[in-house]
Amino acid sequence: MKLWEANIRKVVPYVPGEQPGEQRVIKLNTNENPYPPAPGVVESMYAFDTDRLRLYPDPEAGILVRALAKRYRVKPEQVFVGVGSDDVLAMAFLTFFNSDKPILFPDITYSFYDVWAELFRIPYRTVPLDERFRICAGDYDIPNGGVVFANPNAPTGELESLTDIEHILRHNEDVIVIVDEAYIDFGGTSALQLLGRYENLLVVQTFSKSRSLAGMRIGYAFGSQTLIQYLNDVKYSFNSYTMNQVTLTAGAAALEEESYFKKTIHKIIATRERVKEEFQKLGFVFGDSRSNFLFVTHPNIHAKELFEALKKEHIYVRYFAKPRIDNYLRITIGTDEEMDVLLDFLRVYLKNSDEK
Amino acid sequence: MKLWEANIRKVVPYVPGEQPGEQRVIKLNTNENPYPPAPGVVESMYAFDTDRLRLYPDPEAGILVRALAKRYRVKPEQVFVGVGSDDVLAMAFLTFFNSDKPILFPDITYSFYDVWAELFRIPYRTVPLDERFRICAGDYDIPNGGVVFANPNAPTGELESLTDIEHILRHNEDVIVIVDEAYIDFGGTSALQLLGRYENLLVVQTFSKSRSLAGMRIGYAFGSQTLIQYLNDVKYSFNSYTMNQVTLTAGAAALEEESYFKKTIHKIIATRERVKEEFQKLGFVFGDSRSNFLFVTHPNIHAKELFEALKKEHIYVRYFAKPRIDNYLRITIGTDEEMDVLLDFLRVYLKNSDEK
Numbered sequence: 001m002k003l004w005e006a007n008i009r010k011v012v013p014y015v016p017g018e019q020p021g022e023q024r025v026i027k028l029n030t031n032e033n034p035y036p037p038a039p040g041v042v043e044s045m046y047a048f049d050t051d052r053l054r055l056y057p058d059p060e061a062g063i064l065v066r067a068l069a070k071r072y073r074v075k076p077e078q079v080f081v082g083v084g085s086d087d088v089l090a091m092a093f094l095t096f097f098n099s100d101k102p103i104l105f106p107d108i109t110y111s112f113y114d115v116w117a118e119l120f121r122i123p124y125r126t127v128p129l130d131e132r133f134r135i136c137a138g139d140y141d142i143p144n145g146g147v148v149f150a151n152p153n154a155p156t157g158e159l160e161s162l163t164d165i166e167h168i169l170r171h172n173e174d175v176i177v178i179v180d181e182a183y184i185d186f187g188g189t190s191a192l193q194l195l196g197r198y199e200n201l202l203v204v205q206t207f208s209k210s211r212s213l214a215g216m217r218i219g220y221a222f223g224s225q226t227l228i229q230y231l232n233d234v235k236y237s238f239n240s241y242t243m244n245q246v247t248l249t250a251g252a253a254a255l256e257e258e259s260y261f262k263k264t265i266h267k268i269i270a271t272r273e274r275v276k277e278e279f280q281k282l283g284f285v286f287g288d289s290r291s292n293f294l295f296v297t298h299p300n301i302h303a304k305e306l307f308e309a310l311k312k313e314h315i316y317v318r319y320f321a322k323p324r325i326d327n328y329l330r331i332t333i334g335t336d337e338e339m340d341v342l343l344d345f346l347r348v349y350l351k352n353s354d355e356k
Numbered sequence: 357m358k359l360w361e362a363n364i365r366k367v368v369p370y371v372p373g374e375q376p377g378e379q380r381v382i383k384l385n386t387n388e389n390p391y392p393p394a395p396g397v398v399e400s401m402y403a404f405d406t407d408r409l410r411l412y413p414d415p416e417a418g419i420l421v422r423a424l425a426k427r428y429r430v431k432p433e434q435v436f437v438g439v440g441s442d443d444v445l446a447m448a449f450l451t452f453f454n455s456d457k458p459i460l461f462p463d464i465t466y467s468f469y470d471v472w473a474e475l476f477r478i479p480y481r482t483v484p485l486d487e488r489f490r491i492c493a494g495d496y497d498i499p500n501g502g503v504v505f506a507n508p509n510a511p512t513g514e515l516e517s518l519t520d521i522e523h524i525l526r527h528n529e530d531v532i533v534i535v536d537e538a539y540i541d542f543g544g545t546s547a548l549q550l551l552g553r554y555e556n557l558l559v560v561q562t563f564s565k566s567r568s569l570a571g572m573r574i575g576y577a578f579g580s581q582t583l584i585q586y587l588n589d590v591k592y593s594f595n596s597y598t599m600n601q602v603t604l605t606a607g608a609a610a611l612e613e614e615s616y617f618k619k620t621i622h623k624i625i626a627t628r629e630r631v632k633e634e635f636q637k638l639g640f641v642f643g644d645s646r647s648n649f650l651f652v653t654h655p656n657i658h659a660k661e662l663f664e665a666l667k668k669e670h671i672y673v674r675y676f677a678k679p680r681i682d683n684y685l686r687i688t689i690g691t692d693e694e695m696d697v698l699l700d701f702l703r704v705y706l707k708n709s710d711e712k
Contacts, residue, residue: 003529004530004555007455007501008454009450009586011590013589013593016412016597019412027411032411033410034410035410036406036407036409037406041406042406045401050392050398053568053570054571055383055571057570057573059375086597087598090594095364096363096365098365116594118593175360199358214411215410215412215413216600216602230365232369233366233369234369234475235369236371237369238446238472239439240370240372241372242443244439244602245572246571246572
């Protein structure tokens, strides 16, 4: 090792799901929306005055912040925006988790939490989910430097009640509690309604899943004005202009398209519930996902084997070689047609392995 | 202060130049390019398949990284990209500056360096520029945790020679040396040609100035494969997908437009040299800027007064209330027409104050 390598921050980075180069794949591995963005988003891009690109964007991301405030009935001062919810969460970790005490999050959850903790040298402790992958709210009644959890959780899809979330908030009034709601639009109730009562609550959401804009990178957070101010101070200390002009325009346009948004969500939920029934018939075991994916295991076939078999058929799902979940697959809900191809393959594959 | 406020990272953020809301202003305050982006960029946006936005972008930013590698004749493994050069520099500070020894940078330079150092709790020490605002390369021959400087420097516009830069590199082989070349295209020679000899050199550039894409947020860095790998590890630990799909497409398209790029640069340089002559006639004192701005002072009128007078005329320039430079204005080179309006105003204003 060269001397100049001594003081480099060395990390083990998060590994995102594959983005296969081939065109003819069924991509159910990164929880993307199978439907295109709303027509208004497309129109906003074609109407965009490209000459303006020579100028810096509005550092306050005004049009998007105001559109979010209006849509979710909060003050603009309660809204923070970033380059996907990953950027929002990274900024929140950097801003809010500076205690000597460990922050707490579930042992099975979004794989980025420990990566950010390691990156920013934040002490952390994972709290085991129960055997059905549910959060036990009482487990968080211990001294800590902050709490973060996803609801619905990833990769399990399990939704916790607002009662449980409020239990966690009530027992953690001296630290920041972050509720990561990337998948909330697929059937959950947002903790947003608790905002008035808990000044230390940060609710994080994203345009990547329910609004079909993963490729545009838009995440946002709601919190008390105090919290959002601290978050913005850190953001402005990092990069004044994170959201480009096209993104701001497209994001604001997406929020105008409420009926398209609802229609898309309903289609995905309908497909999910149908697939759940079919998966049950095939012998899969899984919880009651309220997200746009299922987290499944099968008593007869190891998840890793199935993952490889599906990949050979150009069907990509997600497999995590991690403790407790290494016999599970996370399968994104695609279009009905895509799910039918998946189901047809599984029927044959499971029948063949029964006969072996 | 609430208890939950105790462990929040409190910072004094960077304050970017104003983005005035009114339309009819002459905006010479944030070093934007007065000319629109290249025609190919515009075409790439109209040709963009918006259905793809439902999918995550390529986390490796392949099309942009390859286009940069081809244009600048380096390996793709030597290229890092980010959300403007601010993002690239913030990631570089986080990755490379982890020593107990202070990092070094000039006392007068890009105002973000000390902001990042404070944000990431990096010890730092500023090294005074000489009385003509030039770097004395020998001043950096002292123990340190890393070196960063802008060339041409901001807000002075002064260009240092590759001989001086190589002196700094040769005397700092055990730390990372970052050369911030945001303005290099306006008449400087890039340190890129030293890359083969110094594995600890990082050269940072941007699409915001010379390529008229401030509104799109694209920055990049060149370094040894080792350095770029470390930088990418941290970036992937922060946010896997920072560059959205539209940005990647537009950035790659911009690099195809070499003749438009050169034409624009030449126009700006020609205007700058003409404005230098006129400023000299008006009695302003300034260095030999090689950037797209001038950094000027006047023996008879205080910069603050002139700044306010210009603002009243809807001409925005930049004033820094900072030690050593609080009697200077940084004036971006706009179109010839814009500079003529500025010059006309200054001629009258200076004449009137002479008569007082």
